Amino acid sequence: MKQINDYRHRKILVLGLAKSGVSAASLLHKLGAFVTVNDKKPFSENVEAQRLLEQGIKVICGEHPIELLDEGFELVVKNPGIPYNNPIVKKAEELHIPIITEVELAYQISEAPFIAITGTNGKTTTTTLIYEMLKAAEKKVLIAGNIGTVASDVAQTATDDQTIVLELSSFQLMGIDTFNPKVAILTNIYDAHLDYHGTRKEYVKAKGNITKNQAKKEYFIVNYDQAEVMEIAHKSKAMLIPFSTKEELHNGVYVKDNAIFFNDEKIIQIEKIALPGKHNLENILCAIAAAKLFNISNNAINTVLHTFRGVKHRLQFIEEINGRKFYNDSKATNILATTKALQSFTQPVVLLAGGLDRGNEFTQLIPYLNNVKALITFGQTAEKLEEIGRMAGIKAISRVDNVEEAVPKAYALSNEGDVILLSPACASWDQYKTFEIRGDIFIKAVHKLK
Template structure:
């Protein structure tokens, strides 16, 4: 870790705890800052705050007193989930106080170069693929961010022999100032998180911060099939490297004649790749090759990687049926991506929390869907959409647990049975992980 002086003898407010806040507060304390932690959860219910108190860090719990801004803070490190409308954050901005997220701290102290990945969909899977490729080639990767360990914690342990592979959300990127990865990856840009960012442009601007400080010594990998990503690429100072699932590229990663190519070099046959979301695969291959990973290591990973849990995760084959858990698909775009991954008959399990939207945008992606099993609040809307798509086999059940045996009953040998709800889980389940685990358990109970 680089023992920087940026925060020494400076007053820093850490707003909101959870794992990132605890790590940030401890790190800033080590760096010689005068740290105050403020969290909404009362102290007697807050073991994280109690632990920081034992380290000698000032802790204020139970509310966010606006009077804290009168204490002369020079920096605020906020939990990414806290919106910028928070009165403390608004007050800090008006006073010219720098507002950061802990990934900025991670970058500032890291001896290791960073490979950073963002996008609306596919971040976790792509991050994992890159990590596994580097690991297979003995490049000493560490994984951080939204996946794995908090970035500022990982950065404290990293040396210049390591490489940190980090998944980043728009919430995290908004709070960066000097953050500069050696390799940045922008997978895709769709409309999302408008409850936080309010406008599509603001959301895309947050995502673009992944490359804002890159120079000609760095690489920016982007999706050439998306105009929004191309626009970011046109504005970066980094060397650009495109990937495309549709078009052969003179200098990029692409698919041709059932092979994956890096520039003009054939890497692996499509039929040998287990995980079939090629947008993620091409991005991962690009990052790995630019980092010097061997073709052998890349092929070994792609021929054995079945996906991340709850993200188009292969669960089991039973009597010729392939079961996939894509419970992480909490929006329409994610389900579209999942459906694009298959070219055999699909029995789709879908439904969940009703946020007021309809699902007609799924219709162009239902070419291979022969049956839909619906559940949850949006079941009627899903069924109406399926009827308009011309799907005749539509069945409603009470929940995911009952959807699995029904889907199996309606399936045939060679079918894919896919849980990809296109909805959040909160109408019936606490998290999408719980929903996915119930699906997995139900699959394993089948005879």
Template structure:
């Protein structure tokens, strides 16, 4: 960790606990800050609050007291999930108090260079791919952010011969000041979290934080196939590394049906890649570009492309049983993600889909249902999804009572060479605590066949 004196004696309010607030409070206290933690949850049963109080950190639970900012705080570090419409945050901005998320702390204290990865889709897969490439090449990577350990905890322990691979959300990127990754990756841009950001423009501007502080000494890897990201790249001062799926390009990294190219020169054959789908090819190009910039040897990169079959719950290959391949894409909580999953396969597919009914349309899936031979519908949307599927001309449609029933039913409608794909297109909360629990239920059911 850097020798940081700027926080010594500074009055800091940590707003919201969970993992990031808990880690930030610990770090700031170790740096000599005078820390107060304010969490909306009641103190009873709040394990994080109890632990901090035992260590002598002041904790205020059960809401935000009126006038809390009158105590002379110079900085607020807020949980990323707390919106900027929160009264304390609004008041802080009006008073000119800096409001950060903990990735800004990470940058301030870390001796190691940071690779920051953001995007509407694919950032977890890209982060994981890159981590494995760097690890095999013995670059001593540390994984941080949404996918791993809270980033400021990683930053505290990192040495200058490490590389921090940090997955950053739009929520986190709104709370930065000087955060500057050595390499920034922006995988793609689609509307998301508009209830938090207020508009498509607000969401995109938050994502653009990944490169806004970069200089001519840094690199910005971006999706050249999206005009919006080409426009944001023009605003970046960093060295630009575009990636494209639409044939060989002279600059950056690109792909056609046969090869991946680096600056227009064939680099690796696509035939070795195990991870299916065009959307995953985007992730592969972005991760490979960053690995090359970090000095990874080609064999380390190829090793990952040959062996990597997906992040858990994100187009994860589960098992092959009597010629049928099972894929777990439980993270697909919207039609955009399911559309990408369906496009990844040319083989006949049995689709398991459905979940929490938010009333959204499934029409976006219609052009991608051509290879679907049967559908097993789940959850609150089962009947509505069944009606949509039948309107697509698919006659083999069944409603399952639970995941085990769904997996057994799906298998009965397949033959060797078929794909069985869980890609729900809906959130999980009607039957499961989260998409991970839903995916685990699918895996357990597959393994029990």
């Protein structure tokens, strides 16, 4: 960890806790800052705040009082989940107080370089694939970020002979200043989180931040098949490494004759890849590009691709019960992710879907519901999804209270040879704190059924 003096004796407000806020507050305290933590959860229920207080950090809980900014803070480190239209955040902007997220701190103290991955879909799978490929080649590699491990925690122990593979959300990327990865990856861009960003333009701008500080010595791996991504790429100063599932790219990664090539070198036949789903091909191309930039052998790449079957909650195969295959795709928190999952199967599907209502009408799902024989809905969007199901001609449509109830109902509507798929097309926050919790409940219900 770099021993920087940038924050010594500076007054800093950490806004919002959760994992990243706790890490940021502790780190800044170590770096000599005068830290105040402000979290909405009441102190009596806030274990994290209580522990920070024991470290000697000032803690204010229960609300976000705007008057707090009268204390003369020089910096705000904001939890990514707190939107910029929050009154205290808006006031900080009016006062021209810099606002960053915890990943910026991680970059500033890290001795290790970063491979940073963002995009609407495929981030977690791509991040995990890269990590596994580097590990298979016996490289010293760490994994962090939106995938579950806080970046600044990992960065504190990282050394200059290691590499940090970092998954980043648009929320996190809105709060960077100097962050500059050795390799940046933009998997794709589709409509998502518009309730947070306000407009697609702002969402795209946030994603583009991943390359804003890169120079010629860094690399930017980009989706050649998306014009919007290539617009960002052409503004980047980094060395571009494009990938495509449609075009032959002699200076990038592409598909030809049912095989994957990097700079015209054949890497692997597609039929030898264990990871299911056409949508995962883009993720694999990204991972191969990153691995080759780190001189990873084809043998190590192939070893991973022959065995890797996906990450938890992302089209994760759970088990087969009486000829029914159960898949957990709880991370499908938007419509596009669910369409990708549905395209992965030719068998009849019993679809479990529903969750937070963000104003979507779900009509984009209709062309992908041909194989869906039954639909089980839950959550705020249940009624909307049922209407879409009827429009698609699905005969068996049922509503339940939650995911746990959906599993036995789905089984009752299924036959041998069917796929039972949890792919909600919605965020989980109406009923579950995270999509991970929603997925874990699904898994437990499947095991209980067995």
